[in-house]
Amino acid sequence: MFAHKHLKNFFTILLTLSIYTCSYCQTIVSNQANTDTLELQYEKVLLDGKASYRNKTNNQIISQLEYIALFESRGNKSFLQEKGGDPHNHFHDYWNSEKVNPYKGLKLSTPFKIQFDQATFTHPIDGYIDVTSRYGRRKRRPHRGLDLNLETGDKVRSVLPGKVRFVGYSSGHGKTVVVRHANEIETVYAHLSSYGVKENDIVAEGQVIGLGGNTGRSTGSHLHLEVRYKGVCIHPEYVFNFDGSQTIRGTTLWVSNAWQSPRFHNAYRKSKLTPLLTEEEAIAAQKAEPRFHRIRKGETLGHVAIRYGMGVSELCRLNRISRKSTLRIGQRLRIR
Numbered sequence: 649m650f651a652h653k654h655l656k657n658f659f660t661i662l663l664t665l666s667i668y669t670c671s672y673c674q675t676i677v678s679n680q681a682n683t684d685t686l687e688l689q690y691e692k693v694l695l696d697g698k699a700s701y702r703n704k705t706n707n708q709i710i711s712q713l714e715y716i717a718l719f720e721s722r723g724n725k726s727f728l729q730e731k732g733g734d735p736h737n738h739f740h741d742y743w744n745s746e747k748v749n750p751y752k753g754l755k756l757s758t759p760f761k762i763q764f765d766q767a768t769f770t771h772p773i774d775g776y777i778d779v780t781s782r783y784g785r786r787k788r789r790p791h792r793g794l795d796l797n798l799e800t801g802d803k804v805r806s807v808l809p810g811k812v813r814f815v816g817y818s819s820g821h822g823k824t825v826v827v828r829h830a831n832e833i834e835t836v837y838a839h840l841s842s843y844g845v846k847e848n849d850i851v852a853e854g855q856v857i858g859l860g861g862n863t864g865r866s867t868g869s870h871l872h873l874e875v876r877y878k879g880v881c882i883h884p885e886y887v888f889n890f891d892g893s894q895t896i897r898g899t900t901l902w903v904s905n906a907w908q909s910p911r912f913h914n915a916y917r918k919s920k921l922t923p924l925l926t927e928e929e930a931i932a933a934q935k936a937e938p939r940f941h942r943i944r945k946g947e948t949l950g951h952v953a954i955r956y957g958m959g960v961s962e963l964c965r966l967n968r969i970s971r972k973s974t975l976r977i978g979q980r981l982r983i984r
Contacts (some may be wrong), residue, residue, distance in 0.1 A: 690715065692765065712809050712830075713852040742878070745847040748818050748826060748836065751879025759904045759930035762877050762887075763831050764896050769807045769888055770854040772837065772873055773798050777890050780870055783883040784913030791915045792881040793836070793874040794890075798860040800841050800869045805854050807835055807888065812849040812857070821872065822864025825857045833887075836874035839866045883907045886921060897923045902930030906937050911980060939984040943975045956983045 690701040693709070701715040702708070710718070744750035771777060778797035785791070798804075806827050813834065814826035821838035825845060828834045841861025845851060862869040875884045886907045889895045902924040906912040913919045924930040941952055949971065953960045964971060966982045975981075 711852070713850065716809075716850055743813065743828075745814055746816075748814055748816075748821065748824060749876070749879050754879055756878055756880050758908065759902045759924070759927065759934055760877070760880075761927070762833060762882075762901050762903060764833075764899050764901075765830065766808070767896055767899065768894050769896055770805055771890070771894060772796065772805050772807050772835075773860065773871060774803060774805075777892075779890065782913065782915045782918060783881075783885065784910050784915040784919070786915035790910035792910055793838070793872045794884040796871045796873060798869060798871055800859070800861045802860040803856045804837050804840060804844075804858045804860050804871055806851045806857050807853070808833075809853045810835075810851060812845045812847055812851060815843050815845060815847050818864060820865045822866060823858070823861065824864075827851060827857065832877060834876045836872075836876065838872035838874070839863050839870060877903070880908050881910075883913065883919065885919070886923070897921070898925050900925060902927060904930050904934040904937065906933070911940065912938065938982050940980040941983045943977055943979045943981065945977055947975065949973075949975070952981055952983065958983065 689705065690703055690710075693700050693702050700709050700711055703710070742750045742754075773796055779794060780797050781791060781795035783791060783794060804825075808827075808829045810827040810829040812825060813828045814824065816824060818824045818838070821836070823838075823840040823843065825837045825840065825843060826834055827837075837857060839861055840858040840863065842859045844856045844858045851857060860869060860871050866872075873884055875882045875887050880903075882903055886903075887897060887901065889897055904924060907924075922933075924933055941956070943952070949960050949963055953963050960971060963981065963983070964973075966984075
């Protein structure tokens, strides 16, 4: 009798679990069917340089933000995590709202390709763009962003549509917002005085995400803007044209060492910008880029010159130093 009772309870639990599992599976199938139908119903188009979506039935045009909201309401999923702004481009890796850079440790070889589904962007601040410090070497330290002059309390806007991955305080950047975009590009907005969004918010291009300020390691109110791809910083002016046209320099851009390493640039002057639009151009450009040697303990100019088959005078000329210059451990010397 006792065994019969427990056996009956076991089968009751098993039946309940089976019903629940079937219901859950049907929900997933239904959601997938909804999202698949949506992808068939709409096609992506460019309208005035912006990514939009056209309803194939009635030709109605909706914005990317409206399409994302429609996608998530039908599929009960995160559009950007699943699709990345393009129904055929899956995007889900390294989503972490606790770190400014969740990609630490990831190795990304150069040259690499970044792509955009629109030709223009929105300035991160209103009015005249005054660049106070550029991407490059600054007082022997790398500066991996673009500093734009503003007053505390000025509006800061997202340059592209996307999804907020990080909102928080960083010791160097102060109050910071990180927005991930459909092509896995992330834009970082630092030294803010206050936030206008929270993690996982979907933001439209030009939407206010915070107010400018002077938080973190900052010597005056300004916006520090960074452009990253899978954690690798890219020269912002290589991607975005700040001459007033608000154009993206190419729907497909190749990033060589020179455009992801500050040591190739000077933060106090504008770099000569030549977009690399094909892989062949990028490979050729990277082969022609300068090469550097990092000084180790005990090394002299003579050691470095002999190692690379060059004269000391040539080494000095390339690095604008004299034969009597004192070398520091860790110092980089250009050897090509």
